[in-house]
Amino acid sequence: MTERFSFRLDATDGRARTGAIDTPRGRIRTPAFMPVGTAATVKAMLPENVRATGADVLLGNTYHLMLRPTAERIDRLGGLHRFMNWDRPILTDSGGFQVMSLAGLRRLTEEGVTFKSHIDGSKHELTPERSMEIQRLLGSDIVMCFDECPALPADRDRIARSMRLSMRWAARSRAAFGDRPGHALFGIQQGGLEHDLRAESAEALREIGFEGYAVGGLAVGEGQEAMFGVLDFATDQLPENKPRYLMGVGKPDDIVGAVARGIDMMDCVLPSRSGRTGQVFTRHGQLNIKNARHMDDPRPLDEACSCPACRNYSRAYLHHVFRSQEIISSMLLTWHNLQFYQDLMAGMRAAIAEGRFAAWQSEFHAAREQGDIDPM
Template identity: 60%
Template structure:
């Protein structure tokens, strides 16, 4: 079994072209990871996810611990076998979901006591139990347990939250069971404050994680503030470890973050948008529910090779959504995830060729031109 490693294969400015090597295969970076919260990427089979070019899928500790339960997943052969995904799986620690979904939560030094949003049952999640649950799920990449600092926060509030997360990170690291090809990522916090981000990065790198995530962004601070925070954070992280920006974002967010040295991304945006009729394309975002598409007998995006674009018309996709047929969300989710992977593949090729800035500019220019029926 191979060891866990990140290889930096090339660089163009701060943008990095890399390869992540794990016990469950390799992933080319920059990489967009599909969100499979409850052990499935919504509206997609595992084969459909693979066909988009996706190499890493996410699972979530909070949701899977509530149902079907981590021990049941373990008894069924682990999450890889259960969801038909032998490739890389990254599991979120559950901290963000506890803060955003759980009822009657109480945070203290030990961890978080909360009631399930499903049935009100009481639970306690700590750095140790979160790490143990992720181990039971057989996650390739385990995330340290943290508190996602809300925005806005004062410097004092952000500092207290970040320092609690750093103490939890130390306990998460101690609880992690090292195995060949498996890794654990620490999560940099500190809101939009440069000094707190630097303090957090220093604390985490001292613990020697296999990778480093940047959390607490895309929570309302705006794109420029996010980019400014990345400008001061990514240079502080080890160059020989992967960098993961959590919960981001739009294709434009991805391009800007890659330019600032980020290697890995995840977001529910492409799959959630696909279920509601919104398509990301090479000419911007389209809402397939709009009446203008009812008679358009042409592909959603001729530049895209996915099933939705290669086999179906815009008129048919519009019809599916107007009739509330489940095939509509399935096809559009497949398209959106395929398009995100197309953007990532283009970024990798551009970095290799030393022309990432030109690629990003051309991609943004095409979005700005809009959906001209004569040129798309």
């Protein structure tokens, strides 16, 4: 077992990459999808079942955990890994995005952000130094810089000011992170949809120096075409020998397009949130289990899937338990969606390693264009 954090590239196919991140808590195979465990749990899943889908790493949320149960309490109880019974790598976000999107009455200054909790209205302050302290108390393996993420669309001046503030905060995050062998700090590139602002941000981050680099400020309302347009140049502005992480993405075709453009890591609440609302991802696209067409259907969601929902239960049963608001519905549909996402990543890793990623992409899109199986 390694005592350090390291990244290696094993193969490339076009701009798509496959490799591995090694941490003291285990290996993360890339490209990797990170299920989101916002409040120290992937909703409706046991940790060992998340692992059984093929997940190598989870994401925890600094903003939510600092408010409840608090980072100090988690630290006293042995750290986030022990607290949530997940012994593999954890990445924690910085809290910046949630402060901007969830918190009330926030005030932004050079120092940081003061805000009121969305839970009870209590007042808090997040600065780069405090974000690093919280993530240290949580004990996460991969720590994210504290940044500001403006929603798009926004005018160029607003994006430029925000990006430069985030770069100053990145330098403060690096200084506050200190020397933590075995742990990694990732910088976050900002700059909206602007090529020159993204380049300026990437240059500032490279000068500071990080163990990995994230593409931030996307999947915030700009649409897939604009996001891919940024990824067409943004990944190449980041170091080739470090992991590249696209934050908050996404739908299956978003993920495939991001990997095709050189991204190594992604996270999104979509597979788990969709499972709880009856939205199901399959090789043939998305389906809604509450639709009446599934009521008498004895077939599985996806005959090629190995998850318990597909192995042991029919569409008719899954339709019934969803309509009856039974807890098992969230459990089975979330497990299926997470399995689909991890199978997607495994398929891409194999295709890149074997030099057939373009063909794999064509097959992926062709299967989705077929649509769901015909009704009974």
